[in-house]
Amino acid sequence: MRHVIAAEALRWLRRRGLWATVAVFLLLAVMSGVAMAASAEPPDEATVAQAKVDYASYLADWNENHQEWYQDCLDATPEDENPQAMCAETLAAPVKSDYVPAPLAWADGMRSAAIFAGILGGMLAMLVAASFWGAEFRHGTIATWLTFVPDRTRVWTAKNVVAVLMSAVAALVMSAVVLGVTTIGFVMFQGPASVGDWGPPLGIAARGLGFAALAALIGAAMAVLFRNTVAAAAVPVAYLVLTSMFGAVTYVPGLEFLATLMPETNLMAYLALGTTYWVPALEPGEGMVERHLPFAHGLTYLLVLTGALAVASLIAFQRRDVAE
Known part of the structure; x- marks a missing residue:
């Protein structure tokens, strides 16, 4: 088995198309890192000063008139829409942080960068693993390769091991690029003291490598x-089109459970150690209710999806004629 894996690794390294794909995604990683780094730049003093004036002006107006606004809102809102709760939420006291921009915090910026890097790495893994396998069928070389190694299970396993390892390495490099460039942005714009705890972003990056491995198996399958x-x-792409057309169905009362079956929701739950989403309230007029999807659900979902596709691909590879 070791020799088959080594041969597959050599074949991967000789595929120029795979290297070209990795190079393109690395360029995307650099561009993404630069964009993340730019977001660390604090707002200019003029913008902050004007925001403070706007906040003070609205706060004074709110203090003087909010009771009248509240009563007008109650009069204009139908009873079946729970006017007290809706008007209280709509006309809540202004919060200074909502008006006055503040520099992006290290924790927030690096969290976003790590999640984006994990998703980008998964996309790369899926694409290169699929290309690694697809080229065999496109050029007909898989039939020749099986004359040297007739055991299809060994070939399937070896190719997927190489696809997973190579994809994980590429995803690791991409995460390092995105996080590294983003960190440079924080140091440049906010100073070395802005660099905080590395634990959370590195944890997301580590889970991103796990996702890259699963994505490679999905692409190969x-x-x-x-x-x-x-x-x-x-x-x-077809999934994105369908969700853009029918995604609103998850907001229909009684069908909100469909949100827990969406791949993107489970991926976020896995990468971020849990995520939140919104569904309509059971009672009319109560608006939307926040729900939480735990990490365990996201991980289980990804493992079951990947395992099912992997088993199906192994069965197909064992039973179908590769020369079809």
Whole structure:
């Protein structure tokens, strides 16, 4: 088995198309890191000063008139829409932080950078793993390779081991680039003292590597099932189109459970150690209610999805004629 894995690794390294894809994604990682770094720049003094004036002006206006506004709101809101709760929320006292911009905090900026890097790394892993397998079917080399190693299970395992390892390495480099460039931005714009705890972003980055490994298996499985590389890109695109058309169905009372079945919600729960989403309240007029999806749910979802696709691809690879 070790020799088969070594041979597959050598074949991966000789695929120029895979290197080109990695190079493109590394460029995206650099550009993304620069954008994240730019967001660390504090707002200019003129903007802050004007925001303080606007806040003070509205606060004075609110203190003088909010009771009248509240009564007008109650009069204009139907009873079945819970006017007391809605008007109290709409006309709440202004909060200074909502008006006066503050420099981006290290924890928030690095969290966003790490999550983005994890998603980008997963996309890269899915694409290169699918290309690694798809090229075998496109060029017909898989049939030749099986004449040297007839055991299809060994070939399937070796190719996926290499795809997972190489994808994880590429995702690791991408995360390092995004986090490194973002850190440089914080140091440049806010000084070395702005650098805070590395634990949370590195934890997200580590889970991002796990997602890259799973994404590589998903991409490889789709390439085997559909016998081409295009499926790895076409299926996610088709999913995005469908969710943009029918995503609102999760906001229909009684169907809010569908939000827990969305891949993106579970991915966020996995990367961020839990996530929140909004569903309509059961009682009319109560608006939206916040729900929490835990890390364990996201992890289980990703493992079950990946495992099902991997098993299906192994069965297809074992039973189908590779020369079809």
